[in-house]
Amino acid sequence: MTIKTPVLDLENVSFSYDRKPVLEDINFGIEPGEFVGLVGPNGSGKTTLIKIILGLLKANHGEVRLFGQPLSKFKKLSWIGYVSQKSNSFNSGFPATVFEVVSMGLYSQMKFYKWFGKKERLKVWEALEKVGMEDYAKQNIGRLSGGQQQRVFIARALVRNPKLLILDEPTVGVDAKSENAFYDLIESMHKEKLAILLVSHDIGTITSKVDKVLCLNKRLHYHGDPKQFEMNRQEILTDAYGQHFELLEHHH
Numbered sequence: 001m002t003i004k005t006p007v008l009d010l011e012n013v014s015f016s017y018d019r020k021p022v023l024e025d026i027n028f029g030i031e032p033g034e035f036v037g038l039v040g041p042n043g044s045g046k047t048t049l050i051k052i053i054l055g056l057l058k059a060n061h062g063e064v065r066l067f068g069q070p071l072s073k074f075k076k077l078s079w080i081g082y083v084s085q086k087s088n089s090f091n092s093g094f095p096a097t098v099f100e101v102v103s104m105g106l107y108s109q110m111k112f113y114k115w116f117g118k119k120e121r122l123k124v125w126e127a128l129e130k131v132g133m134e135d136y137a138k139q140n141i142g143r144l145s146g147g148q149q150q151r152v153f154i155a156r157a158l159v160r161n162p163k164l165l166i167l168d169e170p171t172v173g174v175d176a177k178s179e180n181a182f183y184d185l186i187e188s189m190h191k192e193k194l195a196i197l198l199v200s201h202d203i204g205t206i207t208s209k210v211d212k213v214l215c216l217n218k219r220l221h222y223h224g225d226p227k228q229f230e231m232n233r234q235e236i237l238t239d240a241y242g243q244h245f246e247l248l249e250h251h252h
């Protein structure tokens, strides 16, 4: 049996902005093609954890490895696709077309002497097709709905052909129909063996979709199989969210 190198693995990671610890002794891994859901109350450290994985913040203790390499040595940035929490909030005056926004996902990868050519254009069309937004290519991004904008930002992350896609709260502010379409899209990417880390407040939906659940509030209160999570849901959530988690679950 061959042992696959995890896409991501964290070992004893701790972090604080000031004196108060925000993350304590975090350990988990993501295998190739695995779909992992990260849940936790407001202020529990989810975004901080993502920033550490992306190298935007440095852990005070512990180690983060991407594809088996320490974060500081990892150079294949195009292997990681990221869609932030605030992606789908362009105002109607933003002067870029859908095609241009997706193209931006490729620029950072290109050498300065290289033109944006036929090959690059084809990659952009392919990414737009994957998210079902090819008919909107010439439209101004600011004129699209939140759900449509979100698909465009996923296309921008996919255009680099990543091996790990990180999505921070992608369904906040989109309607129920867009939310269903979003999960269908994620499901199809999961089938194509893309590893996915999805941050969400929507515990009920997440546990029915993912291979693994992480429940965070400063430390990991749960880490593993979603069925086990569902069986012990009350206990885990009370532990992580406190007594009033029912209210918090429907916060957004």
Ligand SMILES: Nc1ncnc2c1ncn2[C@@H]1O[C@H](COP(=O)(O)OP(=O)(O)OP(=O)(O)O)[C@@H](O)[C@H]1O
Residues within 6 Å of the ligand: 017, 018, 022, 040, 041, 042, 043, 044, 045, 046, 047, 048, 049
């Ligand atoms: N730049 C910063 N400086 C100091 N403290 C910060 C900073 N950013 C976040 N924090 C604090 O760190 C803690 C974790 O915040 P973080 O944004 O990671 O949580 P979150 O789980 O993503 O929250 P939410 O679900 O509300 O987005 C919070 O107490 C927050 O106030």
